[in-house]
Amino acid sequence: MKVLKFGGTSVGSVESIKAVLDIVKSSYDAGEKPLVVLSAMSGVTNLLTAMAERAAERKEFESDLKLLEDRHFDVVKKLIAVKFQNPVFTKLKLLINELEEILQGVAALKELSHQSKDLIVSFGERFSNYMVSKIMEQYIAESTFIDASHYIKTDSNFGHAHVNEELTNQLVQALAHTHADKLLFVTGFIGSNENGRVTTLGRGGSDYTAAIFGSILNADAIEIWTDVNGMLTADPRIVKKAFSLPILSYTEAMELSYFGAKVIYPPTMIPAFLKKIPIVIRNTFEPEFVGTVIQFDSGKSDYPIKGISSISDISVINLSGSGMIGKSGFSGRLFTLLAREQINVVLITQSSSEHSITFAVHPDDAQKAVALIKNEFELELEANKLDLPEIEENLSVLAVVGENMKRTPGMSGRLFYALGRNGINVRAIAQGSSEFNISVIIKKDNLAKALNAVHDAFFAALNKTLYVFNLGTGNIGATLFKQLHEQHDFLLENNDVEIKVAGMSNSRKMLFDVEGIDLATWKDTLESDGEIADLSAFIERMKEMDLPNCVFIDNTASKLPATYYEEIFKANISIVTCNKIANSGDYAQYKLLHDTARRHGVDFFYETNVGAGLPIVRVLKDLMLSGDRLLKIEAILSGTISYIFNNFTGDASFYDVVKKAQELGYTEPDPRDDLGGVDFMRKMLILARDAGNVIEPSDVDLGNILPEACLNATSVDDFYAELLKAEQYFNDLKNKALQENKVIRYIGKLENGKVSISMQMVGDTHPFYALSGSDNIISFTTERYKERPLVVKGPGAGAEVTAGGVFADLVNVGA
Numbered sequence: 001m002k003v004l005k006f007g008g009t010s011v012g013s014v015e016s017i018k019a020v021l022d023i024v025k026s027s028y029d030a031g032e033k034p035l036v037v038l039s040a041m042s043g044v045t046n047l048l049t050a051m052a053e054r055a056a057e058r059k060e061f062e063s064d065l066k067l068l069e070d071r072h073f074d075v076v077k078k079l080i081a082v083k084f085q086n087p088v089f090t091k092l093k094l095l096i097n098e099l100e101e102i103l104q105g106v107a108a109l110k111e112l113s114h115q116s117k118d119l120i121v122s123f124g125e126r127f128s129n130y131m132v133s134k135i136m137e138q139y140i141a142e143s144t145f146i147d148a149s150h151y152i153k154t155d156s157n158f159g160h161a162h163v164n165e166e167l168t169n170q171l172v173q174a175l176a177h178t179h180a181d182k183l184l185f186v187t188g189f190i191g192s193n194e195n196g197r198v199t200t201l202g203r204g205g206s207d208y209t210a211a212i213f214g215s216i217l218n219a220d221a222i223e224i225w226t227d228v229n230g231m232l233t234a235d236p237r238i239v240k241k242a243f244s245l246p247i248l249s250y251t252e253a254m255e256l257s258y259f260g261a262k263v264i265y266p267p268t269m270i271p272a273f274l275k276k277i278p279i280v281i282r283n284t285f286e287p288e289f290v291g292t293v294i295q296f297d298s299g300k301s302d303y304p305i306k307g308i309s310s311i312s313d314i315s316v317i318n319l320s321g322s323g324m325i326g327k328s329g330f331s332g333r334l335f336t337l338l339a340r341e342q343i344n345v346v347l348i349t350q351s352s353s354e355h356s357i358t359f360a361v362h363p364d365d366a367q368k369a370v371a372l373i374k375n376e377f378e379l380e381l382e383a384n385k386l387d388l389p390e391i392e393e394n395l396s397v398l399a400v401v402g403e404n405m406k407r408t409p410g411m412s413g414r415l416f417y418a419l420g421r422n423g424i425n426v427r428a429i430a431q432g433s434s435e436f437n438i439s440v441i442i443k444k445d446n447l448a449k450a451l452n453a454v455h456d457a458f459f460a461a462l463n464k465t466l467y468v469f470n471l472g473t474g475n476i477g478a479t480l481f482k483q484l485h486e487q488h489d490f491l492l493e494n495n496d497v498e499i500k501v502a503g504m505s506n507s508r509k510m511l512f513d514v515e516g517i518d519l520a521t522w523k524d525t526l527e528s529d530g531e532i533a534d535l536s537a538f539i540e541r542m543k544e545m546d547l548p549n550c551v552f553i554d555n556t557a558s559k560l561p562a563t564y565y566e567e568i569f570k571a572n573i574s575i576v577t578c579n580k581i582a583n584s585g586d587y588a589q590y591k592l593l594h595d596t597a598r599r600h601g602v603d604f605f606y607e608t609n610v611g612a613g614l615p616i617v618r619v620l621k622d623l624m625l626s627g628d629r630l631l632k633i634e635a636i637l638s639g640t641i642s643y644i645f646n647n648f649t650g651d652a653s654f655y656d657v658v659k660k661a662q663e664l665g666y667t668e669p670d671p672r673d674d675l676g677g678v679d680f681m682r683k684m685l686i687l688a689r690d691a692g693n694v695i696e697p698s699d700v701d702l703g704n705i706l707p708e709a710c711l712n713a714t715s716v717d718d719f720y721a722e723l724l725k726a727e728q729y730f731n732d733l734k735n736k737a738l739q740e741n742k743v744i745r746y747i748g749k750l751e752n753g754k755v756s757i758s759m760q761m762v763g764d765t766h767p768f769y770a771l772s773g774s775d776n777i778i779s780f781t782t783e784r785y786k787e788r789p790l791v792v793k794g795p796g797a798g799a800e801v802t803a804g805g806v807f808a809d810l811v812n813v814g815a
């Protein structure tokens with residue numbers, strides 16, 4: 001036998017009541033005879049309370065009475081056949097008249113006792129259960145209305161009555177016996193004291209009624225039908241990826257509910273818990289969904305935790321004082337005092353030095369708690385054994401919950417890593433000794449970001465969202481968007497990563513969208529909906545949006561973005577860049593940026609700074625990390641110049657080959673950076689620094705491939721004009737190489753902390769002789785790779801390979 005309990009929203013309208021009927025009928029048709037517990041129609045309990053209060057103030061309540069009548073009558077008219085309606089109207093009308101008399105009594109006395117209030121609100125459940133039982137009678141004749149106040153016996157604690165278990169047990173058993181062949185509709189929430197006065201069972205009262213009946217009658221399950229798909233991993237209004245939990249243990253459900261998951265109210269589960277009766281949370285509006293089973297054991301799960309819950313508003317009180325705290329009896333006195341005054345302490349932590357205690361309370365209780373403490377510990381405060389209590393406000397609690405945590409090491413590490421990476425400061429920590437729960441107190445402003453970041457961290461298999469803010473929509477930026485768009489589904493399916501571009505800007509326009517800008521149409525959207533670009537405003541907006549797992553990408557060649565990198569790292573945002581400016585300016589800036597990223601636990605990835613997508617920066621880093629010692633680097637790292645010397649053959653003019661390199665997307669936006677050697681110099685500098693050398697741009701011995709006039713050109717057009725004039729110079733070079741059976745190469749070297757770059761002619765025995773296209777080549781001679789160096793070779797420029805390298809860096813953020 002099952003108990004089916006339906007909450008207020010399930011009996012709130014004609015439509016929802018139809019859904020309830022279907023659910024009960026299908027259970028009945030399946031050969032079960034469930035016991036049904038209904039709440040009052042949604043909003044009715046609040047309305048009754050308001051009416052009672054108005055009556056006590058001699059204010060008008062009749063119109064609300066009419067409203068109540070209409071709401072119930074309307075359901076009857078729509079769901080009961082006309083010929084059966086009259087007796088139902090009569091009975092409801094009688095109840096309404098009875099209610100009216102009571103309210104008039106309250107008005108006459110001008111006083112609303114707890115007892116009267118309980119009686120008044122009890123009408124809500126009596127209306128709804130009577131009415132629905134009568135509707136059901138048309139289909140199942142055995143349907144019977146039961147006023148539970150005759151069976152649930154309580155003390156006289158009106159508003160929050162305690163159940164007399166023994167008496168209730170006897171009465172419910174007897175009821176079940178005499179009504180064995182009936183389908184019972186039982187009022188939730190209400191009972192009566194020994195004098196037969198109606199009482200109510202407090203918060204979650206109808207669930208409690210269901211649990212009491214279920215436990216006494218040894219139900220196979222208690223189904224709580226509500227308007228959500230069971231219990232979720234987190235608050236779905238904040239965490240979009242929250243999902244329904246199939247199984248929870250009682251303990252886990254209690255912990256999750258305690259911190260905010262409002263689906264059930266834990267104390268109401270106790271009767272079921274004691275008898276190990278499963279509680280199933282189901283959705284009246286989606287009855288085919290299995291919902292959440294709350295049972296004795298936690299069951300198997302793919303994840304180390306079950307869920308994350310939170311209380312968004314909390315205040316923390318700090319108590320310190322060398323003379324008091326830690327002395328035996330102090331905590332006892334403190335918490336007894338708070339309990340006596342009904343101040344609910346949500347969380348307690350005590351430092352191991354025992355000189356301070358921090359505890360969290362509801363914000364409404366904070367001032368009262370402090371006043372009580374000042375009063376109770378007046379003498380100790382005067383004697384300076386205790387410092388004045390301090391209140392901290394605008395805080396939230398976030399708790400990760402799950403029985404499996406106990407068996408899985410590293411859980412708190414994962415929690416704090418996720419928080420730390422996202423720049424969320426933890427104000428206090430508490431872990432229950434049960435290890436079912438780790439709670440942290442954080443700033444309220446951080447809660448949404450924290451919940452999402454922690455959800456991603458623990459439900460990683462689910463998928464992680466990276467939020468990208470991208471600067472530069474040119475050659476590389478646009479190609480990256482194309483790749484991100486093409487790979488979106490693959491990444492989600494195979495790597496559980498979703499990348500959303502939440503912001504983009506070029507030098508003219510900028511655009512934002514938390515849901516991710518559609519990368520199929522970004523160009524048009526940026527053009528039509530974009531605001532005027534403003535880099536500083538772009539960074540501000542990115543910070544304000546405060547998204548978890550946030551990455552800033554610099555796909556420009558501009559000097560300006562680098563001036564914001566430090567600020568970006570300080571906002572705990574990782575940076576991926578193909579722009580070499582930041583790493584190749586002053587050494588002090590390089591050092592500052594690397595240190596800041598490290599201190600803030602965020603990533604700074606720039607693989608494409610050297611050799612585009614070729615793994616060079618990474619290889620060097622791994623060599624250094626694994627304790628190898630770099631002896632020498634020899635390299636060709638200008639894709640443009642490599643292309644030029646590989647194609648400046650036969651009749652081709654130098655000028656045309658350079659133009660072609662630019663067309664192919666190998667050059668910098670300003671090709672003088674390539675041909676003048678600056679771009680190569682930057683790359684060598686970055687490698688030298690990553691290898692541990694303190695070195696400035698001016699320390700590089702930079703030879704060049706151009707005649708003086710080209711180097712001095714003041715504009716790109718001017719530069720090309722000079723190139724045309726210098727055709728003879730380049731032809732001479734080419735012919736000289738040809739005569740010597742050699743090729744021209746622009747080669748960089750790092751040795752003993754010194755960087756030099758020079759044009760050389762090399763023969764076919766030289767390892768850099770055979771190159772084609774925009775090939776880069778680099779050989780690392782190290783302590784371990786001494787006899788034969790480690791060599792990386794391949795295309796070192798071009799939009800596809802560069803954007804691919806940026807993409808790879810991006811996916812590795814936080815990995």
Ligand SMILES: NC(=O)C1=CN([C@@H]2O[C@H](COP(=O)(O)OP(=O)(O)OC[C@H]3O[C@@H](n4cnc5c(N)ncnc54)[C@H](O)[C@@H]3O)[C@@H](O)[C@H]2O)C=CC1
Nearest residue numbers: 472473474475476506507556557558578579669797798802
């Ligand atoms: N082409 C290649 O093979 C490789 C290029 N790179 C690097 O890629 C970067 C980009 O190169 P391209 O895409 O070819 O350049 P591009 O000139 O095609 O595009 C640059 C983009 O940056 C934007 N931009 C410039 N200043 C800006 C600012 N202050 N705020 C917002 N947007 C701004 C421009 O509007 C444009 O959309 C350069 O730093 C280059 O060194 C790195 C490795 C290889």
Ligand SMILES: N[C@@H](CC=O)C(=O)O
Nearest residue numbers: 638639640667668797
């Ligand atoms: N312009 C660069 C591209 C890579 O950084 C080059 O030609 O090597």
Ligand code: NA
Nearest residue numbers: 607610612614
């Ligand atoms: Na690279």
